Amino acid sequence: MTSVTALFSPVEDDLRVLNQNLRQLVGARHPILSAAADRLFQAGGKQLRPAIVLLVSRATVGDGDITPRHRRLAEIAEMIHTASLIHDDVLDESDVRRGIPTVHSSFGNRIAVLAGDFLFAQSSWYLANLDHLEVVKLLSQVIMDLAEGEIQQGLSHFDTDLSLEDYLHKSYYKTGSLIANSSKAAALLSGMSDELAEHIYQFGRNIGLAFQIVDDILDFTQSSETLGKPAASDLRSGNLTAPALYAMAKQPQLVNLISREFCEEGDVEQAITLIHESDGISQARELAAEHTRVAVEHLNHLSASEAHQCLSRLADYLLSRCF
Template sequence: MLVYMERDYWHFQDLLLMATALNMHSSESTADGVINSLSKELRSRQQCIAEITEMIHVASLLHDDVLDDAGTRRRVGSLNFVMGNKLSVLAGDFLLSRAYVALASLKNTEVVTLLATVVEHLVTGETMQMTTSAEQRCSMEYYLQKTYYKTASLISKSCKAIALLAGQTAEVSQLAYNYGRNLELAYQLIDDVLDFTGTSATLGKGSLSDIRHGIVTAPILFAIEEFPQLQAIVHEGFDDPANVDVALDYVGKSQGIERTRELAAEHAHRAVEAIEALSKSDDEDVRISRRALLDLTQRVLARTK
């Protein structure tokens, strides 16, 4: 199971950083002992959000591997390949059930409602990917919406939940949401690039995994804008290896890779703006955590696996 957490453990770290970045004492007159007690309780509840997020995320990976009939995950046999689809689905269901038991224990209606929509979004995103029309497959707007549902909804709403538990204002909660949303979209867009430019050794999967599964991503969508004739190949699909080769040729001749990196950088910049819009703090832990959140946006853009 650890292989399902290895790559995306940064979600957990990101949420803990967000918790520290937002946890500013509302009253300087409160006794130190009371502040420490409240801080420990709040930190425990926010850590619970991070744990819930990881459980939902790993459950989604287990279910995705079944849907995709995947044989490996990070160069290791996937659970469905090793133990079978039934056990893999049950393992994902178990993690989801534990996640929502933990969520209910927080006894915060707003947070429960917020995170309850995440699974709905995961299903919506997967359904969008499986049932796209020819026109939708070539739409960047549709692609980004699907990507939000499949990946960015979880981290963005978890960041917002962290803020809500801290008693932050609607404005600050929205900034936390914006950070998570844009950071995850940047991450996924770099994933799109790496699917074309990476190798199986660094990615833990076969290169061109998306296109070989018939999934049209940002580099191809940008290439279509330069070479409209590529759209006909996309409509035909990629079951024929010759179509894969033609699509790769067009992507190579286009600015698709560069424009995808630029779009990722744009989302990373929006994430930076969200953190920079937070009110200033003299608390050193808060400042360190915010710098770490800013640094994370650059790490996302620079990643090679």
């Protein structure tokens, strides 16, 4: 399987500069908030979102180098993502992310919420200074979508009437919107036509949905140690994802367990077994594969380049993670 490092090789130096800049962008005016935000920057991760922004920038800019505005856009995307993770962990009461204590478990809920707000505010400031109205609108929509996604998720816990369409809408708000809109923004900063920028948007949207579906599959197929958080944590909290939704159609007993919110001992373990015994996980894999296929179709409207090739291979990599 291709490694993430190999996929991001055309922007390896760009990501190194991004990591250096993120700490400077957060600043030191509020040491506690900065330390809290820095916790997640230090935790690392795949940096999928800024890497996609940088790869799209290089795939659309032509023969020249990417601009400082492209680089700043990638930094803004990572700041928005990090802010959303801090808030998500508070809402989900998660104690661990990427194998290390979450911000709220180390600094308390109040500091965690303020640190997330602080990052959102900082990203909005740097976004405004890009001086590109359409890009400002796109990334502002992302922040609205993240909030909408959290609201939808909060209102649908243990909701056995949740449809697959509802799940995909929520997944777009929580994951797809940032990748889709920041990718389109990168294309616009490169001076691409509206038509090509829309293809880039659709690439990002479908890659984002595939990424979320794959993550939801891994929640059932990988260990807590590999995930860096408790396995099946979404199911335990009543957040129903693609594998569970598909399994519910074939397993009435699973619907009953979820409806009673796993109130009896052994309910969660029985639910996990029922999902594995159904074809819910394999159907979710097929759904992820369809979104990666559509993503690559839209990407093929771009001229050939090394960055373009890496974006295409990224789709294959995402899908390979759940097989």
